Amino acid sequence: MTHSLPENVTATAVVGADTDAPAPPRRLARLYVTLPAANIALYLLWLGVGSFLLPIQVAQITGTNDTSALSTASTTGAVLATIGNPVFGQLSDRTRSRFGRRAPWILLCALLGALALVAQAHATSIATLGLSWGVVQFIMNGYQAALTAAMPDRVPAARYGTFSALVGLGVRVPLGTIAAALIIGGVPGTKFGLDGVIGGFGGRFAGANGYYLTAAVIVAAALVFVVLSPDRDARDLPREPFSLREFLGGFWVSPRRHPDFGWAFVSRLGVMLGYFIVLTYNLYLLADYIKVPPQDLLPTVGFLMVVNALCTVAATVLLGPLADKVGRVKPFVFASGVVAALALALPVLWPTQGGMLTYNVVGGLAFGAYMAVDMALITKVLPRAADVGKDMGVINIANAGPQILAPTLAGWIVAAGGYEALFPVAAAVSLVGALGVLRVRGVR
Numbered sequence: 066m067t068h069s070l071p072e073n074v075t076a077t078a079v080v081g082a083d084t085d086a087p088a089p090p091r092r093l094a095r096l097y098v099t100l101p102a103a104n105i106a107l108y109l110l111w112l113g114v115g116s117f118l119l120p121i122q123v124a125q126i127t128g129t130n131d132t133s134a135l136s137t138a139s140t141t142g143a144v145l146a147t148i149g150n151p152v153f154g155q156l157s158d159r160t161r162s163r164f165g166r167r168a169p170w171i172l173l174c175a176l177l178g179a180l181a182l183v184a185q186a187h188a189t190s191i192a193t194l195g196l197s198w199g200v201v202q203f204i205m206n207g208y209q210a211a212l213t214a215a216m217p218d219r220v221p222a223a224r225y226g227t228f229s230a231l232v233g234l235g236v237r238v239p240l241g242t243i244a245a246a247l248i249i250g251g252v253p254g255t256k257f258g259l260d261g262v263i264g265g266f267g268g269r270f271a272g273a274n275g276y277y278l279t280a281a282v283i284v285a286a287a288l289v290f291v292v293l294s295p296d297r298d299a300r301d302l303p304r305e306p307f308s309l310r311e312f313l314g315g316f317w318v319s320p321r322r323h324p325d326f327g328w329a330f331v332s333r334l335g336v337m338l339g340y341f342i343v344l345t346y347n348l349y350l351l352a353d354y355i356k357v358p359p360q361d362l363l364p365t366v367g368f369l370m371v372v373n374a375l376c377t378v379a380a381t382v383l384l385g386p387l388a389d390k391v392g393r394v395k396p397f398v399f400a401s402g403v404v405a406a407l408a409l410a411l412p413v414l415w416p417t418q419g420g421m422l423t424y425n426v427v428g429g430l431a432f433g434a435y436m437a438v439d440m441a442l443i444t445k446v447l448p449r450a451a452d453v454g455k456d457m458g459v460i461n462i463a464n465a466g467p468q469i470l471a472p473t474l475a476g477w478i479v480a481a482g483g484y485e486a487l488f489p490v491a492a493a494v495s496l497v498g499a500l501g502v503l504r505v506r507g508v509r
Contacts, residue, residue: 099294106286108241117249130349136472138195145199153207165296167211174208175287179280186276242374250367328504333463335498341471342491354484376429384437401434402499409492
């Protein structure tokens with residue numbers, strides 16, 4: 066029989082109260098490396114495919130920059146992703162093995178996801194592309210759900226800010242973005258006083274080879290994580306009888322009983338939706354709105370992504386430890402969310418490559434600051450320590466949900482007001498998300 070925590074007891078007060086206590090110092094030290102590395106590999110997948118390979122494949126299949134076809138392919142995948150996160154989160158919560166609760170799912174999902182990526186590389190229609198991308202996202206959200214639960218499982222509460230920042234190096238795409246940009250798109254050497262293109266490899270990975278490489282990186286990262294940072298033996302953890310009704314009911318966390326969790330969900334949903342409304346059509350936006358010449362398109366996308374990522378890394382590394390030192394996270398989440406929203410207005414006022422560069426600098430700093438502390442805030446409002454995987458799966462719907470809504474919303478926005486309308490709408494949505502964090506009462 067499960068029991069809910071009393072209303073005045075937070076999840077952080079009991080994390081580690083069972084046999085799955087935070088990791089000892091030696092294993093915790095390894096997590097400083099392996100956890101962000103595993104997240105970087107995941108976001109090489111999300112951004113490498115989502116920002117480069119998927120729109121390139123859509124253009125190859127349709128013969129044009131078809132925003133409707135891209136929307137269809139993206140939405141199909143994101144629907145399955147939203148289902149996958151809480152499903153796998155609950156499954157990992159209930160797993161009892163000598164290798165722990167999370168490690169088996171991380172490794173299994175990495176292997177299956179790699180096979181699905183190889184299949185997606187050979188999709189020849191929008192329908193099969195959307196379906197294969199959906200299968201990839203469903204499986205890899207199992208990887209993400211188990212990986213996300215590793216932080217509240219194994220990290221002491223006093224280190225949440227630092228680990229949130231380290232996870233942010235992968236979760237908010239910075240280092241994964243840099244890898245994707247350099248490998249798939251390349252970066253103009255002229256931006257650094259050099260000739261030619263840095264990376265890109267002549268477009269060698271802007272197709273099936275890009276999928277193969279991403280699949281290999283995902284499997285390698287999963288192996289490194291489970292071998293160097295092994296989970297604890299979970300066979301002696303309490304076993305709860307399975308109930309289909311309780312399992313299905315686990316996909317819902319009552320905002321009435323857990324209002325802080327609900328508002329943290331709303332905050333992340335708003336900020337992430339604003340981000341994805343623009344990101345969904347980033348490559349097409351640069352081609353059709355900013356009018357970047359075709360021969361410069363991929364390197365320009367790569368350069369802007371690298372700039373954004375570097376700014377995000379800088380903000381992430383600085384803000385996470387600072388939040389730990391100050392002992393407050395809510396002001397950081399709110400301020401960074403507001404600035405991230407305001408940054409989205411810049412390309413409207415300055416619709417040039419310079420405007421996009423400024424947007425990526427300001428937006429990267431703001432979004433990096435947001436992701437550095439948002440995970441720490443969310444970890445502090447989890448309803449029940451025993452359901453960490455499930456609850457983190459639910460909160461991760463705020464990551465996958467925007468990927469469902471954004472392609473459709475962006476398509477409507479572009480049809481009604483052109484590409485320039487994407488930015489003010491995205492800014493308004495992000496601002497609503499930033500304001501939502503003010504309603505979180507149990508976190509300073």
